[in-house]
Amino acid sequence: MIRLTASAAALALAMPAFAQNAPAAPAATARAASLPKAAPVADLVKAIDIPYEQFTLPNGLRVVVHTDRKAPVVAVSVWYDVGSKHEPKGKTGFAHLFEHLMFNGSENAPGDFFEPLKQVGATDLNGTTYFDRTNYFETVPTAALEQALYLESDRMGWLTGAISQAVLDEQRGVVQNEKREGDNQPYGLVSYKLIEGTFPADHPYGHSTIGSMADLDRASLDDVKSWFRDHYGPNNAVLVLAGDIDVATARRLATKYFGPIKAGPKSVAPNAPVPVLAQPKSEVMKDRVAAPLIVKSWPVPGLNDPAAPALEVAAYVLGGLASSRFDNALVKGDKTAVQVSANYSDFAQVGTFTVQAVVRPGVDPAVVQKRLDELVDDFVRNGPTADEVQRTLTTIVSRRIGGLESVGGFGGKAVALAEGALYSNDPGFYKKQLAALAAQTPATVKAAAQQWLARPGYTLTVVPGERDAYDEAQVPPAAPQTAAPEVAAKGTREPMPKVGEVGALSFPTVQRAKLRNGIELVYAQRTAVPVTQIVASFDAGTAADDANRLGTQAMTLAMIDEGTPRLNSIQLAEAKERLGLDIFTGSSPDRTTISFRAPSANLAPAVDIWSDLLRAPTFPESELPRVRGQVLAQIAQELTDPAGIAQRIVPPIAYGAGSPYAKNVGTGDAAAVQALTRNDLIAFQRAWLRPEKAKIFVVSDRPMAEVQQVLNARLGDWQGAGPAGTKVFREDRSLPAPRIILVDRPDSPQSRITGALRTNLRGTQDLLPVITANDALGGDFLGRINMDLRETKHWSYGAYGAFQRNAFAAPYLVNAPVQADKTGPAIASLRQEIGAFVGDKPLTQAEFDRSITGAIRSLAGNFETAGDVLSAMQANDLYQRPDNYYTTLPQAYRAMTRDELAGAIRSVIDPERFVWVVVGDAKVVRPQLDSIGLPVEVMSAASVAGAPQERK
Template sequence: MALVPPAYAQAATPAPVAAKAAPVADLVKAIDIPFEQFTLPNGLRVVVHTDRKAPVVAVSVWYDVGSKHEPKGQTGFAHLFEHLMFNGSENAPGDFFEPLKQVGATDLNGTTYFDRTNYFETVPTAALEQALYLESDRMGWLTGAISQAVLDEQRGVVQNEKRQGDNEPYGLVRYKMIEGVFPEGHPYGHSTIGSMADLDRASLQDVKNWFRDHYGPNNAVLVLAGDIDVPTAKRLAAKYFGPIKRGPESVAPPAPVPVLAQPKSEVMKDQVAAPLVVKSWPVPGLNDPAAPALEVAASVLGGLASSRFDNALVKGDKTAVQVSASYSDFAQVGTFTINAVVRPGVDPATVSRRLDELVAEFVRNGPTPDEVQRTLTTTISRRIGGLESVGGFGGKAVALAEGALYSGDPGFYKKQLAALAAQTPASVKAAAQKWLTRPAYSLTVVPGARDAYEEAQVPPPAAQTKAPETPVKGTRAPMPPVGEVSGLSFPAVQRARLANGMELVYAQRDTVPITQMVASFDAGAAADVSGKLGTQGMMLAMLDEGTARYNSIQLAEAKERLGLDIFTGSSADRTTVSFRAPSANLTAALDIWADLLRAPTFPESELSRVRAQLLTQIAQEQTDPEGIEQRIVPPILYGPAHPYAKNQGSGDAAAVAALTRADLIAYHRAWLRPDKAKVFVVSDRPMAEVKAGLDRALAGWTAQGAAGTKVFREDRMMPTARIVLVDRPNSPQSRITGVQRTGLRGTQDLLPVVTANDALGGDFLGRINMDLREDKHWSYGAYGGFARHVEAAPYQLSAPVQADKTGPSIAAMKSEIGAFVGSKPMTEAEFQRTITGATRSLAGDFETSGAVLAAMQANDLYRRPDDYYATITQRYRAMTRDELNGAIRSVIDPNRFIWVVIGDAKTVRPQLDTLGLPVEVLPAASVTDAPEESE
C-alpha cells in the first residue's frame, strides 16, 4: 500500500477563517482619472489626463462609426476602413506603422466594433507631435491616398482575418448568435467583420463616400493621457486638427432592445470535440440603469470562480466542463449570454434544462449579499490593475474615450463604478426578473461535419473600374521631427533570502495599489513525466481544488472576497504560481497563496471531474489548428526523446486518463518545492513589508524527498527538411508553421539575432508579414522569431494563409528568408528603423508593473544581470548593420526548415508537391502520435 506523505493527507474541511478584506468603498476611491476637456471649433472633442509616471503619452482617437451604422449591402465597411486608415494618407504616404515604429510607439493598433472605430498608440513624449500629425492627416487628408490597389490589398487582408476566425472550432457561432438575438435589419444584427460578398462588391467610390460621411472631427474624440498638460494639449490639438473641416453629423440609428416573440432554439454541427450550449437574451445597453445589476447577475451566475453555474454543473453534477455567463454592454443595447461546454457523453439537452432551472431559481430569489460583495470586490480590484497603463486596449485613455463617446461624459467610469458598488441583492433580482424572464435564443453546437457555408469560399475577383493610381500629393507642412527621447528608468531590482532559504527578487512600483507576485519553479514542460505527459498540467489544474483550510468552493469564495486572482502557468523551463491582489489585502492574500504552494490536498473527490475537463481540453486541441500545431511541432523539431518535445499542449489523453492522486502528489513534491523556487514581486509596498509577509506565510516550508531532475543531451544531428501535412478537411485556411533548430541556447547573448530578425519576421513591418499580408494579401498576419528556452532557441515561423495559396506562401517565405540571409540582407533603412524603434520604445515597453515583473523573470531565467534593460540602450547604439546581418546569417538556413501545414489535403497537397520537398500526410486525429524525425 502506497504511503501518502502527511503534508498531503486529506482532512475534513474545517470552517475557513474569514479573510479580512478592504471595504469596496476604499477600492472604488483608488480609481481616479482626473481630466479636463475642451472642444475645437470644428467639433473635435479633446480629453486630457496628466500622468507623469513615464515619459510617454497615449494618443487615442475614437470615431462615432461602427458596424451599427452600416446599411444593407455595405456590411464590414467600418472595419474595412479601419484597415485602410493604416495604409498612409496624402501627407504621410506609405504604411502608418513605419513612422510610428521609428518613434518607438507601443500599444499601437486599431479596432472596430458595433459602436465605434478607434486608433491608438502610446508614444514617447518627444514624439507626440509626430503622432498627432499622423492621426490628423488620416482624419483630414486620407481619400486622395486610397487607390484601387490599396482597396484590393486591405479587402484581401480583411477576408483572411475572417477566414482565420471561421477556421476555429465554434468559429461560426458568432454569426448565428447575432442573427438569433437581433431581427433582420436591426443595426446590431450583423457581425462587425461583415459579409465577404459585400466587401467584394465595394467600389473605390463607395469607400471614399463612406469616409466622407463618417470620419469628420465632429464625430471623433481625441484622448491624450500621460506626460502632457492641458495648455500643451490645446496648442497641439488646434495646430494639427484645427484646420480640418466639419463633416456630416453621425446619427445613431434607432436600436431598440428587441423582444423575441417566443423562445427560439437551433442546432448546428461543427468539427468540435465537445457540444456547446449557448443562450442569449437581448437586454439594455450600458447607459440603462439596469446595466450594473445585469453585470452583477452575470458574475454571480457564471463569472466568478464560485459561480452558481460552475458549482452546480461543473463541480456538482459534472455534466459540463466549462460554464460562463457574461453581459455585453453596447452603447444602445446589450446581450446577456450563457455558454456551457458539455462534458462529452452527456446529452446537451440535459445541460440546457439545468441552465434554465438555475436561471429560474436566480430570478425567483436573487443573489445573496455575499455573492454581490464578492462580485464587487473582484470586479473593482481588476479594474484598478487594468488602469495602470495610460493607453492600449484597456488603459485610462480607453475609460475616458468610452465615456465621452457612448455617454457624453469622460468621467462616466466613476458613475459606473458608483452604480456597481451600490448594487444590492434586491436590485439585481429586480433586473433579472425584468430581463431574464423574456424569451431567449438558444444554440446547440454538436460534433459533426460542418455544413457548407458560403463565406468559406474564396470569392472570385470582383469587377472593378480602375481608378488613377497616382495618389494625391499632400499640401501640409512636413511631418514634425522627433525631439530627444528620454531614456528608460527601469526600477531598481533588489534581492534577498527568505527565512526558509528561497530567493526574493523585488522591485517597487507605486503607480497602482496592487501587488503582483510569482513563485517560479525550475520545472516546466521539460519536467513533465515521460510516458505520462499531462502530469504537470493535471497537477496545476488540481492545485486550487482544496487545501487544509478550504475545499474547492470555499477557496474560490475566499479569493473573491479579497479581489485575489491566482494563476498557474508553465513554459518550457518554468512552472509558475502567481497572484495579483490589492495591496490592502496583501496579508490575507499571502495566506491563501502560501496554502496552495505548501499543502494542496489534491482531493480524490475532485479528481475525476478535473480529469474530464483536461481530457476535453486535449480533445479540443485536436480540432483546433493552433492546438494541433502546439501538439505536433515540438517532437518534430526536437526529436521525441528531448525534454522540450514534451511541450505538447495539454498532454497525452491516455496518460491523463490513468493519472492518480499519488502521481500528482509525487510530481508536486519533486518539483514545486522551495529549493527549486524563486519569488518575484512588484508592489507598491516596501520590500521589508513584503519580505516579512512572505517569511510569515512560508515559515517552515521545506523540501521533502528527492528533487526532480531534467537531463538535456545535445543532439548535433539536424532533422531533414520536409513537409508534414495534417489533413483537416474543409479548412478555409491553412496554418503553416516553419521550424528550424539553430544550435543556440536561450542563455546566450541573443540580442544581435533577435534585433536582426525584427526586419525579417519579428515586426509588422518585417519582410515576411509585409509580403504575405500587405503585398499579396494571402494572410491576416505572418511572423517569425526565436523561441527562446534555456537550452535551445529554434527559429519558428507562423502563417495562417488562405487555402488556395498554401504552397505559394511557403515558397514566398523561403524566398524572403533566403534573400535576407543572402543577397538582400538588412538594409540601412531597416537597420535604422529597428535600432531607433527599439531604443525609443523602452519607456512604453515597461510602463506597467506586469511588464517589469516579466522582465525580472526573463533576466533571471536567461542569466542576465538585473540591470539588463537599464543598460540595453547603449548596446543597441553600439550595434552595426554588418554585425546583425552576420549574426542571423550564421544561424538560419532557408533550406533546413521543416514545414508543418494544417489544412485540407485535397486542396493543399497538389500545391505542396511542387515545392521539391518530401511530403508526409497525417490525419488530424493522429496528432497524439507525432512522427519521429528522420535523419
Template sequence: MRLKSLALIGTMMFLTQPALAETKPAPLAALIRQVDIPYTQFTLANGLRVVVHTDRKAPIVAVSVWYDVGSKFEPKGKTGFAHLFEHLMFNGSENAPGDFYEPLKQAGGTDMNGSTYFDRTNYYETVPRTALDRALFLESDRMGYLLGAVTQATLDRQRGVVQNEKRQGDNRPYGLVQYKQIEGLFPAGHPYGHTTIGSMADLDAASLDDVKSWFRAHYGPNNTVLVLAGDIDATTARPLVEKYFGAIPSGPQNTAPTVEIPTLAVAKSEVMKDRVGATLLLRAWTVPGVNDTDSTALDVAAGVLGGLSSSRLDTLLVRKEKLAVQVSAHNSSFAQLGTFSVRALVRPGVDPALVATRLDAIVADFLRDGPSADEVGRYVTESVSGTIAGLERVGGGGGKAVTLAEGALYSNNPGFYKKQLADLAAQTPAHVRAVAAKWLSRPVYALTVEPGAREAYADAAVPPPAPVAVKPEPPVKGTRGAMPPAGAAIDLTYPKVERARLSNGIEIVYAQRGAVPFTRAVLSFDAGYAADVAGRSGTAKFALAMLNEGTVARDATALAEAKERLGAGIGMGMSADRTSISFSAPSVNLAPVIDLFADMVRHPAFTPAEVERKRAELLAAIAQEVTDPGALANRVLPPLLYGAASPYAKANGGGDPAAVAALTRDDLIAFNAAWLRPDTARLFVVSDRPLAEIAAAFERGFGDWQAAGARGVKRFAPLAPTTPRIVLVDRPDSPQSTILGALPNTLAGTDELLPLITANDALGGGFLARINMNLREDKHWAYGASGSFQRIEHAAPYLVSAPVQADKTGAAIAELRKELTGYVGAQPMTQAEFDRAIADATRSLPGSFETSQALLGGMQNNDLWKRPDDYYATITARYRALTRAQVEAAARAAIDPARAFWVVVGDAKVVRPQLDSLGLPVEVIPAASVATARRAAGLQE
C-alpha cells in the same frame, strides 16, 4: 508585525521571524476610492472633443482617437465597411504616404493598433512625450487628408486582408457561433443585426467610390473624441491639438440609428454541426446597453451565474454535478443595447439534453431567488480590483485613455466610470434578481453546436473577387509641410531591483512601482513542460491544475470564494522551462492574499473526487485541441524540432490522453513533491509596498516550507538532426491553412541574442517585417505572419507562423522560403531597416516598461537568461553599440533555410497538391490522430 530592521540589512536578507498577522479584506469603499482619473476637456471650433489626463509616472503619452462610427451605421449591402476603413486608414495619408506604423516605429511607439465594433472605430498609440507632435500629425492627417492616398490597389489589398481575418476567425472551433447568435437574436436590417467583420459578398462589392463616400459621411472631427493621457497637461495639449487638427473642417454629423431592443415572439432553438471536440450549449437574450441602469445589475447577474470562479454554473454544473467541463455567462454592453449569453461545454459522455435541462433550471432558479449578498459582494470586489489593475496603463486597448474615451463617446461623460462604480457598489441581491428576471424571463435564443462535419455556410462559398483594373493615379502632393521629427530620445529609467531571502532559502527578486496600489507576484519553479514525465505526457499540467481545486482547509468552491472576497487574481502557467503560480491583488489585502496563496501552494488536497473531475476536464480540453488548427500545429512541432527524446518535445498542449486517463492521485502528488518545492522556487514581486513589508508577509506564508524527498532532474542533450520535410495535418473544411516553419540551430536562450533580435526586426519581428509585408500587405493572403527566435533556456530555434487562405498554402511556403533565403543571402538587412530597428528598440523602452506586469516579466527573463538585474538599464547602450555587419553576421549564422521543415494544418484535398510542388517530402496525418498516434512524424514518446 512589521520587521522594520529588514530595511537596514541591504540587498540580500535572511528572515527567521514570523510576519504580519492575518487581516480581513479591505472595505469595498476603500478600493473604490483608489479609482480616480482626473481630466480636463475642451472642444475645438470644428467640433473635435479633446480630453486630457496627466500621469507623470513615465515620459510617455497615450494618444487615443475614437470615431463615432461602427458597424451599426452600415446599411444593407455594405456590411463590414467600418472595419474595412479601419484597415484603409493604416495605409498612409496624403502627407504621410506609406504604412502608418513606419514613422511611429521610428519614434518608439508602443501599443499601436486600432479596432472596430458595433458603436465605434478607434485608433491608439503610446509614444515618448518628445514624439507627440509626430503622433498628432499622423492622426490628424488620416482624419483630414486621407482620401487622396486611398487607391484601388490599396482597397483591393486591404479587402483581402480583412477577408483573411474573417477566414481566420471562422476557422477556429465554434467560429461560426457569432453569426448564428446575431441572426437568431435580431431581425433582418436591425443596426446590431450583423457582425462587424461583415460578409464576404459585401466586402467584394465595395467599390472605390463606395468607400470614399463612406469616409466623407462619417469621419469628421465633429464625430470624434481625442484623448491624451500621460506626461501631458491641458495647457500644453491645447495649442498642439489646435495646430494639427484645427484646420480640418467639420463633416456631416453622425446620428445614431434608431435602435429597439428586440424581443423574440417565442423561444427559438437551433442545432448546428461543426468540427468541435464537445457539444456547446448557448442561451442568449438582447438586453439594455451601457447607459441604462439595468446594465450594471446584469453585469452582476452574469458574474454570479457564470463569470466568477465560484459562479452558480461552475459550482453546480462543473464541480458538483460534473455535467459540464466549462461554463460562462457574460453581459456585453454596447452603446444602445447589449446581449446576455450563457454557455456550457458538455462533458464528453454526458447526454447534452440532460445538461440543457439542468442549465435552464439553474438559470430559472437564479431568476426566482436571485443572488446572495456574499455573491454580489464578491463580484463587485473582483470587478473593482480588476479596474484598479487595468488603470496602471495610460493607453493601449484598455487603460486610462480608453476609459475616458468610452465615457465621452458612449455617455457624453469622460468620467462615466465613476457613475458605473457607484452603481456597482449600490447593487443589492433584490435589485439584481428583479433586473435579471425582467430581461432573462423573455423568450430565449438557444443554440446547440454538436460535433460533426462542418455545415456549409454562405461565406465559405464566395469565390475570391475578380481583380479590378487599377487605373494610373497621379502621386499625392503633400500640403502640410514636413512630418515633425521623432524628437529627442528618452532613455529608460529602470527601477532598482533588490533581493531578499526567506528562512528556507527562497529568494525574493523585488522592484517597487507605485503607480497603482497593487501587488503582483510570481512564484516560479524550475520545472515547466521540460519536467513532464517521459511516457506520461500531461502529468505536469494535471498536477499543476490540482492546486486550484482545493486545499486541506478549503474545497475548490471555498478557495474560489476566498480569492474573490480579496479581489485577488491567482493564476498558473507553464513555459518550456518554468512552472509559475502568480497573484495580483490590491495591496491593502496583501497579507490575507499571501496567506491564501501559501495555502494553495503548500497544502493542495488532491481530493479523489476533484482529481476525477479535473481529469475529465483535461481530457475534454485535449479533444478540443485536436479540432483547433493552432493547437494542432503546436502539438506536432516540438518532437519534430527537438527530437522525441528531448525534454522540450513534451510541450504538446494538454498531453497524451491515454496517459492523462491513467494517472493516479499518487502520481500527481509525487510530481508536485519532486518539482514544486522550495529548492526549485524563486519569488518575483512588483509592488507599491516596500521590500521589508513584502518579505515579512512572504516569510509568514513560506518561510518554514521545507523540501522533502528527491528533487526532479531534467536532462538535455544536443538537438537531434532534422530532415527538411512537410508534415500536413489533415483538417477537412478548413478555409485557411496554419503554417509553422522551424529552422533549428545551435543557440541557447542564455546566449546574448540581442544582435539576432535586432536582425529579426526586419525579417519577422513586427508589422513592418518582410514576412508580414509580403504575405499580408503585398499578397493579402494572410491576416498576419511573423517569425521569431523561440527563446527557451537550452535552445532558440527560429520559427515562422503564417495562417493563410487555403488556396495559397503552397505559394505562401514558397514565399516564406524566398524571404528567408534572401535575408541571409542576396537581400540582407538594409541600413534603413537597421536604423529603424535600433530607433524603435531604444525609443520604445519607456513605453515597454510602463506597467508592473511588464517589469515583472523583465525580471523573470533576466533570471531565466542568466542576465544581471540591471540588464535593461544598460540595454540602450548595448543596442547603440551594435553594427549592421554584426547583425547580418549573426543572422547568417543562426538562420539556415536549408534546414527548415514545415508543419501545415489544413484541408488535405485542397492543400496536398500545392505542397507536392515544393520539392520536399510530404507526410500526411489526420487531425484526429495527433494526440494519440505518436507513430506519425516522429511523434512517438
C-alpha cells in the same frame, strides 16, 4: 483588428448552492472563518480616479486630457463615432474595412502608418472596430507626440487622395483573411449565429462587425471614399491624450494639427431598440469540435440603462465568479459540463446577456440545456445572496484597479475616458458606473433579472460533426488587382515634425533578498496603482513533465487549487473573491508558475491563501475525476484547433525527440492523463514545486521590508520533502530532414503553416543581435514575411517568424495562416523571402535604422506597467542576465552595425533546413505542394494524438 461578439471559448468558472456537497477539508468551516478579513470595497473604489480636463475645438473635435508623469510617454487615442451599427444593408464590414484602410497612409504621410510609428518607438499600437466605434491608439515617447498627432490628424483630414484601387484591393484581401482565420477555429461560426438569432436582420446590431465576403467584394473605390466623407470628421471624434502632458500643451498641439480640419456630417445614432423575441428559439448546428456547446442569449439594455450594473452583477454570480452557480452546479455538481460562463456585453445602445456550457463528452446536451434553464429560472425567482453581490463587487473593482495602470492600449486610462465621452457624453462615466455597481443589492439584481431574463431567449447547440456548408467558406473571385499602388494626391500641409530627444527608460531598481528557508526574493517597487503581484517560479516547466505520462504537470496545476488543509475548492474560490484575489497557474518549457494579483490592502490575507496552495495542496480524490474530465476535454479541443494540432507536431522537430523541450506538445496525452492517480500528482508536486526550486518575484507599491515580512511569516519555514526532480539537457547535433508534413483538416478555409528550424542557439546566450536582425524578417508587422503575405499578396491576416527562446534552446519558428488556395505559393514565398534575407538581399540600411531607432525609443513604453516589469525580471533571471539589463540596451543597440546583424542571422538560419507543417484541407492543399521540391507526408488530424517521433 476586430473585436467580435461572444465566442465559443467558454471559461471554467465556479456556485454556493453546491457548497454543502463539496468535499470538506478537516475543520474547513471553522478555519475558513478564521481567515484574515478583506479591506472594504469602498476603500478599493477610492483608489480608482482618473483626473481629466477637456475642451472642444471649433470644428467639433472633443479633446480629453489626463496627466500621468510616471513615464515619459503619452497615450494617443482617437475614437470615431462610427461602427458596424451605422452600416446600411449591402455595406456590412465597411467600418472595419476602413479601419484597415486608415492604417495604409494618408496624403501627407504616404505608406504604411506602422513605418513612422515604429521609428518613433510607439507601443500599444493598434486599431479596432466594433458595433459602436472605430478607434486608433498608440503610446509614444513624449518627444514623438507631435509626430503621432500629425499622423492621426492627417488620416482624419487628408485621407481620400491616398486611397487607391490597389490599397482597397490589398486591405479587402487582408480583411477577408482575418475573417477566414476566425471562421477556421473550433466554434468559429457561433458568433454569427448568435447575432442572427438575437437580433432581427434589419437591426443595427443585427450583423457582425467583420461583415460578409460578398459585401466586401462589392465595395467600390467610390463607395469607400463616400463612407469616409460621411463619418470620419472631427465632430464625430474624441481625442484622448493621457500621460506625460498637460492641458495647455494639449490645447496648443490639438489646435495646430486638428484645428484646420473641417467638420463633416454628424453621426446620428440609428434607432436601436432592445428587440423582444416573440417566443423562445432554438437551433442546432454541426461543427468539427470535440464537445457539444450550448449557448443561450437574450437581448438586453446597453451600458447607459439603469439596469446595466445589475445585469453585470447577475452575469458574475451565474457564471463569472470562480464560485459561480453554473460552475458549482454543472461542473462540480452533476459534472455534466466541463466549462461554463455567463457574460453581459454592454454596447452603447443595447446589450446581450449570454450563458454557455461546454458539455462533457457523452452527456446529452439536452440534459445540460434543461439544467441551465433551471438555474437561470431559479436566479430570476430568488436573485443572488448578499455575499454573492459583495464578492462580485470586490472582484470587479479589484480588476479595474489593475487595468488602469497603463495610460493607453486596449484597456488603460485613455480607454476609460474615451468610452465615457463617446458612449455616454461623459469622460468620467466610469465613476458613475462604479457608484452604480457599489449600490447594487440582491433586490436590484433580482429585479433586473426578472425584467430581462424572464423573456424569451435564443439557444444554439453546436454538436460534433462535419461542419455545415456555408457561403463564407468559399473563396470569392479575385478582386481586380492593380499592378502598383497609385501615387497619392499630395496634400498641402507642412512636413511631418521631427522627433525630439526621447526620455530614458526608468526601469525600477531590482532588489534581492532571501526568506528564512533560502528562497530567493526578487523585488521591484511600482507605485502607480495599489496592487501587488507575486510569482512563485519553479525550475520545472513542460520540460519536467514525465515523458511516459505527458500531462502530469497540467493535471497537477489543474488540481492545485481544488483544496487546502483549511478550505475546499468552493470555499477557496469564495475566499479569493472576498479579497479581490486572482490566482493563476502557468508554465513555459522551463518554468512552472503559481502567481497572484491582489489589492495591496489585502496583501497579508492574499499571501495566506496563496501560500497554502504552494505548501499544502490536498489534491482531493473526490475532485480528481471531474478535473481529469476537464483536462481530457481540453486535449480533445486542442486536436480540433489548427494551432493545437501544429503544437503536437512541431516541438520534436524544433528541439529533437530526445530533448526535454519536445514534451511541450499542448496539455498532454489523453491516455496518460486518463491513467494518472492522486499519488502521481502529489509526487510531481513534491519533486518539482518545492522551495529549493523556487524563486519569488514581486512587484508592489508596498516596500520590500513589508512584503518580505509577510512572505516569511507564511513561507519562511517551508521545507521540501523527498528527492527533487532533475532535468537533463544533452547536446543533439542531429538535424531533421527537410520536408512538408500535411495534416488533413477537412473544410478548412485557411491553412496554418508552421516552419520549424532547429538551431544551435541557447537562450542564455546573447541573442540580441539575431533577435534584432529578425525584426526586419519576421519579428515585426513591417517584417518582410508579413509585408509579403499580408500587404503585398493579401493571402494572410498576419505572418511572423521568431526565435522561441528557452534556456537551453532557441529554434526559429514561422507561423503563417493563409487562405487555403494559396498554401503552396505561400510556402514558396516564405522560402524565397527567408532565403533572400540571409542571401543576396540582406538587411538594408533602412531596415537596420528602423529597428535600432524603434527599439531604443520604445523602451520607456515597454515597461509602463507592473506586469511588464514582472515579466522582465523573470526573463532576466531565466536567461542569466543582470537585473539592470534593460537599462543597458540603448548602449548595446547603438554599438551594433548592419553587417554584424546580417552576419549573425545568416550564421543561424538556413532556409533549406526548414520542416514545414501544414494544417489544412488536403484535397485543396495537397496538389499545391508538389512543385515546392520537398517530400510531402500526409496524416489525418485524428491521428495527431501526441508528439510524433522525429524521423531523420
